[in-house]
Amino acid sequence: MNDRFLRACRCEPVDRTPIWIMRQAGRYLPEYRELRARADFLTVCRTPDLAVEASLQPLRRFALDAAIVFSDILLPLGALGIEMTFDPGPRLARPVRTRADIEALAGRPAAEVLGCVAETVRMLRRELDGRTPVIGFCGGPFTLAAYMTQGEGRDGFPEVRALRHRDPEAFRRLLDRLASLAAETLELQIAAGAQAVQIFDSWAGVLDAADYRAFALPAVRKVVHAIRHAGVPVIYFAPAAGHLLADAATCGADVQGVCWRTPISEARRRTGGAVAIQGNLDPAALLAGPDAVRAAARAVLDDAGDAPGHVMNLGHGILPGTPIASVEALVEAMAGSAARRAS
Amino acid sequence: MNDRFLRACRCEPVDRTPIWIMRQAGRYLPEYRELRARADFLTVCRTPDLAVEASLQPLRRFALDAAIVFSDILLPLGALGIEMTFDPGPRLARPVRTRADIEALAGRPAAEVLGCVAETVRMLRRELDGRTPVIGFCGGPFTLAAYMTQGEGRDGFPEVRALRHRDPEAFRRLLDRLASLAAETLELQIAAGAQAVQIFDSWAGVLDAADYRAFALPAVRKVVHAIRHAGVPVIYFAPAAGHLLADAATCGADVQGVCWRTPISEARRRTGGAVAIQGNLDPAALLAGPDAVRAAARAVLDDAGDAPGHVMNLGHGILPGTPIASVEALVEAMAGSAARRAS
DSSP states (O other), X not given: OOOHHHHHHTTOOOSSOOBOOTTOSSTTSHHHHHHHHHSOHHHHHHOHHHHHHHHHHHHHHXXXXXXXXXXXXXXXXXXXXXOEEESSSEEESSOOOSHHHHHTOOOOOHHHHHHHHHHHHHHHHHHHTTSSOEEEEEEXXXXXXXXXXXSBOXXXXXXXXXXXHHOHHHHHHHHHHHHHHHHHHHHHHHHTTOSEEEEEOTTGGGSOHHHXXXXXXXXXXXXXXXXXXXXXXXXXXXXXXXXXHHHHTTSSOSEEEOOTTSOHHHHHHHTTTOSEEEOOBOHHHHHTOHHHHHHHHHHHHHHHOSSSOEEBXXXXXXXXXXXXXXXXXXXXXXXHHHHHHHO | OOOHHHHHHTTOOOSSOOBOOTTOSSTTSHHHHHHHHHSOHHHHHHOHHHHHHHHHHHHHHSOOSOEEOOOOTTGGGGGGTOOEEESSSEEEXXXXXXXXXXXXXXXXXXXHHHHHHHHHHHHHXXXXXXXXXXXXXXXXXXXXXXXXXXXXXXXXOHHHHHHHHHOHHHHHHHHXXXXXXXXXXXXXXXXXXXXXXXXXXXXXGGSOHHHIIIIIHHHHHHHHHHHGGGXXXXXXXXXXXXXXXXXXXXXXXSEEEOOTTSOHHHHHHHTTTOSEEEOOBOHHHHHTOHHHHHHHHHHHHHHHOSSSOEEBOBSSOOOTTOOHHHHHHHHHHHHHHHHHXXX
């Protein structure tokens, strides 16, 4: 098996820096747009045949070092009775804003809602047959709470911060509940064969460090602690969260993902070298074409240096308008880096 | 005159911490919504009678220590031939993305486009008759470039980062051009009577520190340098930009505005006490009601301590859904802080 990615997550030596790309199965791929012309986003997520197809599409084109299961961080909220649509962003039927709303949440077993995701992981493992590892994922508890309270994506997610100010105790209970759900989400995927997992705490960066430590971080720790026994590498990714990095690095994850705002060298320094680092090529550099991508990739690799424990990735999900040629240039640059390292 | 705000900007002693509120003339005020029912956003900006009315509305209700002229950071782009609408966010008729686009920009005198804003400042000074100072403002060059390249608001503004990767030299020229325009925008308002100015670099935080230093910061310095002779306090505000704060503090402004993610005490430490600090109460705390606001205001004042050079403000624009009672509680808490300080 190509275990370059798993080795880098564990800070073990590798022949070259592994690469995968957040949202590698996405709108920048014509074959994904075709798939989505036939089925809406939630249908693809919930239909293992289609989700496996989406997950495999980028691996047919590019020599990536990991596959990630096609799903969405909000899917597990179905277990709490939350209904939502995507057009294209998520929109919840009813936001959850008060203590009463939180106490009224349903408590269905996560497996009822996530059986499809587990099946996708199983099929993906079979299809890949060891060619690359499969990554499972969940949303960070705070990020799930941000969507639940706001009801949709919104700059700064003010409603979740309002809940923190209005009723800190209810907020804490919500986060604890979501930590359990996130842990179940990962457990199911690991049991189905996921060989690594990533916690996407996409909006943690809207908190200041004190609130992050008091509310969001304990919930992340609970998730990581719950799955530690499984022994698969855990990646924690919070973009636009440089001010939280030193705290985030104490969550128990093996890898900290950083966005393009935090250089890899700085991330290493600020986490004391205790964890591996994933990232952080600016996804916007890919909009600028192959030459710009090669220069940006070289800059990231040079900044990361030769110490073990670096997983190449973008600093955020790949953008829908990204040219295929840019992704090819990036993946080729990574293959070329092996020769460079060997020379 | 109530010069508490101007004194705090200059780090001079004050009887109590002054307060004004970003977007204090805005949708949370029923009288503003009434005004907007009669005239669209750009019409209010461009009609001095209406803009003065909007600017004065919050001062009739609350004992604020400064007025800010009602306008928009994108208004000056008319001098470059940029056309736009607001519904409610800005949408440009044609984004500016290439070197050719940049070279084709018009070069009308800013005064042609901004005469209405200068007139608003003059009328506002007359109406206020020394009761509070008047703040003029402009957008930071990078932030203006972000809207020009993207064509609308968008998370992370990828197109401006793509331009930086595609054609750094054209990007630099665009920023230099926008720095001249921003400086003219402030000059006009100062000449008309603005007693302080704020540079809103609302999206600078999407850059990493290296690109900020190489591109955005020199353009901000050019703006500040151009108006230095006028001797009015200059405030520089970049939210979600804690990673840029030490650099931003070297731009020449008297005051650094920080969002709720960066505590005032930390901002003071990281700027070496060289400048005053403005901020940073979480606007979401106001959604949570008067009790939450009082607690949050006390926390900000305690964190800021007794050293001179603090202007109270929110950490971002006030949210449209903010209850009036929350703003009253905040402004009353500031008045009460004088008694606390005197005791």
